[in-house]
Amino acid sequence: MITGGVGGANTRTGLLFEGRTDLATFLAAQPGYRVAGVDVFYRDELVAHVFKKHAFYRYLAAKGVDWRRHLSKQLFPDNCIYVIVNNTLFIIECKYQRVAGSVDEKLQTCDYKRKRYKRLLAELNYEVEYVYILNDWFRQDCYRDTLDYIIAVGCHYYFNYIPLQRLGLPVP
Numbered sequence: 001m002i003t004g005g006v007g008g009a010n011t012r013t014g015l016l017f018e019g020r021t022d023l024a025t026f027l028a029a030q031p032g033y034r035v036a037g038v039d040v041f042y043r044d045e046l047v048a049h050v051f052k053k054h055a056f057y058r059y060l061a062a063k064g065v066d067w068r069r070h071l072s073k074q075l076f077p078d079n080c081i082y083v084i085v086n087n088t089l090f091i092i093e094c095k096y097q098r099v100a101g102s103v104d105e106k107l108q109t110c111d112y113k114r115k116r117y118k119r120l121l122a123e124l125n126y127e128v129e130y131v132y133i134l135n136d137w138f139r140q141d142c143y144r145d146t147l148d149y150i151i152a153v154g155c156h157y158y159f160n161y162i163p164l165q166r167l168g169l170p171v172p
Helices: 021-027 053-064 104-125 141-152
Strands: 031-037 041-044 047-050 079-083 089-095 127-134 156-159
Touching: 021 031, 021 047, 021 079, 047 053, 089 104, 104 127, 104 141, 141 156
Parallel strands: 089 127, 127 156
Antiparallel strands: 031 041, 041 047, 047 079, 079 089
16 A cells, blocks of 8 residues: 555655645645646746646647547546646546545546546657545555555555655745
8 A cells, every 4th residue: 555655754745735626726825836827837937737627628629639539538637737847747636535435436447547648648749647646534454455556557646745746846
């Protein structure tokens, strides 16, 4: 359960994140960051573009990517951020639970979704990473196999924080 998913252990490389806040709002509240539309600036330097759901597809259309050429159905990310310096789009899904429920199975779809996003972004030559931000509910032993699976298929998870440095973003 710990391998590759040590989230929350080192907040110097990330910031606490409340999953009910969107990523743009969260970043805009951090020292040195400013968000204008989808553009993310750190100390007035453009460092990323941030999207939610339909805004992601508007961005792709502006780049000349027709999702229908690559997917049979749209995928709508909770949050995603294209980090310019490492040419990587991070799909960030926030999963918060207080009782057992359908999220259990949703965690097991990361490999499928990451592969679909990779196909979608291939013509832009973007790298794709799929990341879960989880609350402490998922630290329970009954999630060990699921968390191991997330890492085994090349996806990532963190507990209660966004790893800004891991994303390639400056840490205030």
